[in-house]
Every structure is written in structure tokens, then in C-alpha cells.
Amino acid sequence: MxxxxxxxxxxxxxxxxxxxxxxxxxxxxxxxxxxxxxxxxxxxxxxxxxxxxxxxxxxxxxxxxxxxxxxxxxxxxxxxxxxxxxxxxxxxxxxxxxxxxxxxxxxxxxxxxxxxxxxxxxxxxxxxxxxxxxxxxxxxxxxxxxxxxxxxxxxxxxxxxxxxxxxxxxxxxLSGRQLRAGLAEVVKYGVIWEPAILEYLECYVKDILQARPVRMQWLVEQSSAIKSQVVQIDEKESGLRMILNFGHTLGHGIEKLMDYKRWLHGEAVAAGMVYAARLSCRRGYCRKEILERLTKILELLQLPTTLPAFAKKRYLHTMVFDKKRRGKRLNFVCVRRMGHVFTHPLTPSEILREIQ
Ligand SMILES: NC(=O)c1ccc[n+]([C@@H]2O[C@H](COP(=O)([O-])OP(=O)(O)OC[C@H]3O[C@@H](n4cnc5c(N)ncnc54)[C@H](O)[C@@H]3O)[C@@H](O)[C@H]2O)c1
Ligand SMILES: [Zn+2]
Known part of the structure; x- marks a missing residue:
């Protein structure tokens, strides 16, 4: 223990x-x-x-x-x-x-x-x-x-x-779907804090998809330790805790547009993380290998990697009413490299530039 x-x-x-x-x-x-x-x-x-x-x-x-x-x-x-x-x-x-x-x-x-x-x-x-x-x-x-x-x-x-x-x-x-959706949050910890989690997921994906206890123990320990460190530094979400929202700006938007019915939270976050990595690449914050590796890991975990096809203006509408919004801009979590993210204030239309 x-x-x-x-x-x-x-x-x-x-x-x-x-x-x-x-x-x-x-x-x-x-x-x-x-x-x-x-x-x-x-x-x-x-x-x-x-x-x-x-x-x-x-x-x-x-x-x-x-x-x-x-x-x-x-x-x-x-x-x-x-x-x-x-x-x-x-x-x-x-x-x-x-x-x-x-x-x-x-x-x-x-x-x-x-x-x-x-x-x-x-x-x-x-x-x-x-x-x-x-x-x-x-x-x-x-x-x-x-x-x-x-x-x-x-x-x-x-x-x-x-x-x-x-x-x-x-x-x-747990149902396979609930298990996989939860693993999206584990991937998130790998991207925002500890790349060893990503290696572990890549290495033991078969065991992990069967919830093998020895593998899950390691993942839950690592993830809990990261969440607890972030909370210790920023209990009330005024700064660092915001990095936990990686993939969530778009993720929450997807959930809302689906009326919280079609996709589970983790599934929406998976697609949201790929989107955030793509945006980070386009803005020159990270190399495209980061986007490719993240996409591959989520595919191994059988999670969605593309946004559902809602009209851009519907995404825009959900974002304008995001409760984490500060003024005209949202603190969007961007990735620099695996284990290193940062928040950047972006307007909803800057965020949605990737959508055709
Ligand atoms: N407080 C926070 O910081 C925080 C962070 C993330 C998510 N949340 C909240 O958590 C909720 C989502 O949590 P969730 O994904 O655990 O959903 P959930 O609690 O609805 O559980 C998902 C399903 O799994 C079933 N279940 C639970 N344990 C099981 C088990 N061991 N075996 C079989 N079935 C089991 C549940 O009955 C439910 O049907 C959302 O309301 C979200 O807002 C809160
Ligand atoms: Zn979440």
C-alpha cells in the first residue's frame, strides 16, 4: 500500500x-x-x-x-x-x-x-x-x-x-467504456506533469485495458501524487490548478453540445487534448511529434481523437458562456513538451481557429 x-x-x-x-x-x-x-x-x-x-x-x-x-x-x-x-x-x-x-x-x-x-x-x-x-x-x-x-x-x-x-x-x-474514459485523465497527468506515465501506458496498454490491479495501482499512485501536489500549491484554483484543465475547454464544450448524453467526460477530454496539442503546434509552442504521440496513445486506449462535427458557431456559443472565462479571453492550457504545459489567454475565436 x-x-x-x-x-x-x-x-x-x-x-x-x-x-x-x-x-x-x-x-x-x-x-x-x-x-x-x-x-x-x-x-x-x-x-x-x-x-x-x-x-x-x-x-x-x-x-x-x-x-x-x-x-x-x-x-x-x-x-x-x-x-x-x-x-x-x-x-x-x-x-x-x-x-x-x-x-x-x-x-x-x-x-x-x-x-x-x-x-x-x-x-x-x-x-x-x-x-x-x-x-x-x-x-x-x-x-x-x-x-x-x-x-x-x-x-x-x-x-x-x-x-x-x-x-x-x-x-x-467498471465497464470498459468507463475505464477508458477515466484513463483520459491519466493521460492528461502524463502530458501536464509526468511523461513516465505516457511511457507506462504505451508499454502496458493491454494490461491496463483489462484493469490489471498491479498496473492500475501504479497509475493511480502516480496520478494521485500529481493531483495532490497541484492542490497543495493551489488549493482554490487561482493559478497552477488551472493546468488540470488541459483538454477541458473543448472537452466541456463537446459535452455541452451533446447535452451530456453521447460521450463520457473523459472521451470529450481526449478529443479536447488532441485539439489543444494541435493548436499548440500551430502556434509554434511544441513540435508535431508531441501531437502525434498524444494521438497515438489515445488511439491505443480506444478514445476519440477528433472533435465531433458541430458547426463552429455552436462551439463558439458554448465557449462564450464558459464559467472559467476571464473577461474576453479564456486561460487556454497549451503544451510545450510532454510534462510541461502553460496557460495562455486566448479569445474563443482564437481558440477555435483550428476548426474549419
Ligand atoms: N470534484 C472534482 O474535482 C471532480 C473532478 C472530476 C470529475 N468530477 C465529477 O465526477 C463525476 C464523474 O465521475 P465518474 O466518471 O466517476 O462518474 P459516476 O460517478 O457517474 O460513475 C460512472 C458509472 O460507474 C458506476 N460505477 C462506479 N463505480 C463502479 C464500480 N467499481 N463498478 C461498476 N460500476 C461502477 C456508477 O454507478 C456510474 O453508473 C462528474 O459529476 C464530474 O463533474 C469532479
Ligand atoms: Zn476531467
Missing amino acids: KKIEVILPHHRYAIHVTQGDLSPLADYLKSHWSDYRLIVLTNARVKRHCLPSVSRALGRKGLKLETILIPDGEVYKNQKTVNLVYQKLFQLKADRKTLLLLLGGGVVGDLGGFVAATFLRGLPYVQLPTTVVAQVDSSIGGKVGIDHEKGKNLIGAFYQPVAVFSDVHWLQS
């Missing part, structure tokens, strides 16, 4: 990456939270695949769990579901000596973290991420929140967990 520390000015916590061994989680709960109620928030699918292993490990230490289920899917990451969870917590007579365990993907983690931030002005919570996206990204950094009819992730807070336990065995029940 590897332990990665996240050290912030007012709070610190550890990310534990395990491989089918949940005794570190049980030990942690027993030693730090034995006088707390333990309530798991999850959905029916994750309950079926992942909760039995958690219950067994905790049971061995004499720890009891209560469960709250939420419906599965991004469409339920909203205030209505939050209210439902508040109600269940009141029914269970949860008080401030309650620890929430968020078992699931980014939806459970984001929504559960938002409940934790707000219920009785704040309950402690542990992230137990069960998707690649959640293990390498959403469980780390304390960005919690829900969607609003005006847009995704518009209501939220920064509220850090007390610990994160990522068990890579959980990833084995």
Missing part, C-alpha cells in the same frame, strides 16, 4: 492506494473514528460490486455501517438528491459525531462531499472512490458540489475529506 499526503495550510490528509486489502481502511476507522456513527453513501450498482468488501473488512474490526442509497447517474447530482440525503440523515438521527463514507464514482463523491460540507455545518467524510475518474481526480482536492439547471457543478464548496482510500480492485467491475 502506498500513502500519499495532501498537506494544506489548515488541514492534512492521506490518500491510501490499496490492492484488494481494505484492512488499512478498517484500521484507520477503528483508531480515529471508533466513537463515530459510520454512514456509507453509495448507489445500488456500487453497493452490489464494492460494498461487500468494505462491510467484511470493517466487520472484522467490529465496526458497523449504516447505508444511504442515492440514484445512479449525473442527472441526479442535484439539489433534490441532496435534500433526500439530508432527510435520510435526519431519519437516522445523524449528529455531528457522524462520519460519512462516500463509496462510488465522482457523482457520489461530489454530491456526498457537498452534503458533508453543509449538513449541521459540516461532517467529516472519507472518500472511497470506485471509478478511475474518482480515484485519480475527483476524490482529491476537496472540490465538492452539484449541478444546477443553469449548468454543471455550479453549486459547491471547497471542503476536504479526512482521508481517501482507493482500492484498485474496485475498478475491475
Whole structure:
């Protein structure tokens, strides 16, 4: 098991990456939270695949769990579901000596973290991420929140967990498509920070597409360490944390244009990263080998590498309403070489120049 520390000015916590061994989680709960109620928030699918292993490990230490289920899917990451969870917590007579365990993907983690931030002005919570996206990204950094009819992730807070336990065995029940979409974020870490990740993906792609635990452990450890370093330097996303948006400006645009239905987030980010690399090449920031290698890796992972064919003016429209916009320009993440990116302020039409 590897332990990665996240050290912030007012709070610190550890990310534990395990491989089918949940005794570190049980030990942690027993030693730090034995006088707390333990309530798991999850959905029916994750309950079926992942909760039995958690219950067994905790049971061995004499720890009891209560469960709250939420419906599965991004469409339920909203205030209505939050209210439902508040109600269940009141029914269970949860008080401030309650620890929430968020078992699931980014939806459970984001929504559960938002409940934790707000219920009785704040309950402690542990992230137990069960998707690649959640293990390498959403469980780390304390960005919690829900969607609003005006847009995704518009209501939220920064509220850090007390610990994160990522068990890579959980990833084995993920659909191939969810696994691959999550790997797009892993590719992103390779491009923005650590090129060794790209070599590893190229070398072990077959194992990785089968979620072989030994390979996933290495990837989750590397990615978690990068995310935690970025968050440590810039907790509230005022500077460095923006590099995590590599591929996301166009990625978010694609998702919006598809009404969040056809492509998964990671698939849209994959196409967005290729676009960002192409733009970087055209502007003379990087060599074309960078674009070619990135495209090849994403193809190996069976991810999209070209933008879906929406009219340029529709892309423009989504970008004009981007919430990360600063004035007339967007901080677009460009690539210099593998492991080195930088932000550059560009207007939406400068960004979209690559589209015919
Ligand atoms: N807070 C952040 O910093 C941050 C970062 C990235 C993404 N996000 C958010 O994360 C969400 C996306 O997360 P996601 O991709 O994990 O989606 P998700 O939570 O919807 O999970 C995807 C699907 O996989 C299922 N699933 C989860 N674990 C499983 C397992 N082990 N076996 C089988 N099925 C399993 C889920 O039930 C769901 O149907 C979005 O809402 C996004 O906004 C947040
Ligand atoms: Zn993302």
C-alpha cells in the first residue's frame, strides 16, 4: 500500500492506494473514528460490486455501517438528491459525531462531499472512490458540489475529506467504456506533469485495458501524487490548478453540445487534448511529434481523437458562456513538451481557429 499526503495550510490528509486489502481502511476507522456513527453513501450498482468488501473488512474490526442509497447517474447530482440525503440523515438521527463514507464514482463523491460540507455545518467524510475518474481526480482536492439547471457543478464548496482510500480492485467491475474514459485523465497527468506515465501506458496498454490491479495501482499512485501536489500549491484554483484543465475547454464544450448524453467526460477530454496539442503546434509552442504521440496513445486506449462535427458557431456559443472565462479571453492550457504545459489567454475565436 502506498500513502500519499495532501498537506494544506489548515488541514492534512492521506490518500491510501490499496490492492484488494481494505484492512488499512478498517484500521484507520477503528483508531480515529471508533466513537463515530459510520454512514456509507453509495448507489445500488456500487453497493452490489464494492460494498461487500468494505462491510467484511470493517466487520472484522467490529465496526458497523449504516447505508444511504442515492440514484445512479449525473442527472441526479442535484439539489433534490441532496435534500433526500439530508432527510435520510435526519431519519437516522445523524449528529455531528457522524462520519460519512462516500463509496462510488465522482457523482457520489461530489454530491456526498457537498452534503458533508453543509449538513449541521459540516461532517467529516472519507472518500472511497470506485471509478478511475474518482480515484485519480475527483476524490482529491476537496472540490465538492452539484449541478444546477443553469449548468454543471455550479453549486459547491471547497471542503476536504479526512482521508481517501482507493482500492484498485474496485475498478475491475467498471465497464470498459468507463475505464477508458477515466484513463483520459491519466493521460492528461502524463502530458501536464509526468511523461513516465505516457511511457507506462504505451508499454502496458493491454494490461491496463483489462484493469490489471498491479498496473492500475501504479497509475493511480502516480496520478494521485500529481493531483495532490497541484492542490497543495493551489488549493482554490487561482493559478497552477488551472493546468488540470488541459483538454477541458473543448472537452466541456463537446459535452455541452451533446447535452451530456453521447460521450463520457473523459472521451470529450481526449478529443479536447488532441485539439489543444494541435493548436499548440500551430502556434509554434511544441513540435508535431508531441501531437502525434498524444494521438497515438489515445488511439491505443480506444478514445476519440477528433472533435465531433458541430458547426463552429455552436462551439463558439458554448465557449462564450464558459464559467472559467476571464473577461474576453479564456486561460487556454497549451503544451510545450510532454510534462510541461502553460496557460495562455486566448479569445474563443482564437481558440477555435483550428476548426474549419
Ligand atoms: N470534484 C472534482 O474535482 C471532480 C473532478 C472530476 C470529475 N468530477 C465529477 O465526477 C463525476 C464523474 O465521475 P465518474 O466518471 O466517476 O462518474 P459516476 O460517478 O457517474 O460513475 C460512472 C458509472 O460507474 C458506476 N460505477 C462506479 N463505480 C463502479 C464500480 N467499481 N463498478 C461498476 N460500476 C461502477 C456508477 O454507478 C456510474 O453508473 C462528474 O459529476 C464530474 O463533474 C469532479
Ligand atoms: Zn476531467
